[in-house]
């Protein structure tokens with residue numbers, strides 16, 4: 424008997440992730456040494472599949488000096504201005520797979536800060552995307568991630584700020600932070616740079632979780648957007664499981680009657696979703 428399985432429409436790769444993987448695939452087919460600046464996506468299986476094709480992950484530009492010349496692919500998170508420059512100087516070919524939505528933030532921060540505006544980035548300071556964004560500012564740039572930090576924020580003598588957000592930042596939290604800035608009397612020039620892909624995926628996941636007896640969220644342990652999807656689904660469906668691949672659920676699906684819902688984080692490749700989908704459909 425087949426079990427009813429529903430997959431959210433936007434499960435898996437977002438536009439930026441799909442584009443980055445496509446560019447890397449193309450680079451890997453050229454027969455030259457290929458390096459990615461950091462893992463292409465937060466998905467070990469995907470990274471391993473590229474390692475098998477000879478792609479090497481580097482964490483720092485300095486590693487390139489002992490390696491044969493080839494192609495360096497910048498991943499979707501983007502990098503700072505300095506890293507671009509340093510990569511150019513290595514003499515390797517550079518393919519920029521920075522998501523165009525992130526590139527837009529770089530441009531805003533670069534231009535606004537050149538005009539003398541001070542920058543505030545709302546996001547996680549340890550995330551590579553935020554580190555890259557900060558690296559495009561030509562003036563003072565502050566990163567704010569928590570309510571406590573906004574409450575404490577105080578710049579005597581400075582009134583005007585240009586505020587941007589990490590693409591995956593929570594939109595409600597962003598608005599709350601902005602309210603505090605306004606209450607403090609700052610003139611803020613807000614660029615809402617939150618990417619819709621995250622919000623859409625989260626809304627779809629919550630809707631499906633409400634209707635499902637079992638909910639499977641597929642994503643790598645390291646993927647924060649996948650973990651977030653798990654939290655959202657768990658709130659609406661008790662039988663929610665966070666899995667990396669079909670192996671984590673094999674023989675362990677609860678026999679609860681009713682449909683099984685599936686969603687996946689932005690770094691989960693389609694073939695992993697399909698494997699899970701076809702397995703659960705027949706698992707009993």
Ligand code: F3S
Nearest residue numbers: 437439522524590618
């Ligand atoms: Fe780009 Fe949005 Fe994905 S910023 S990398 S399309 S989550």
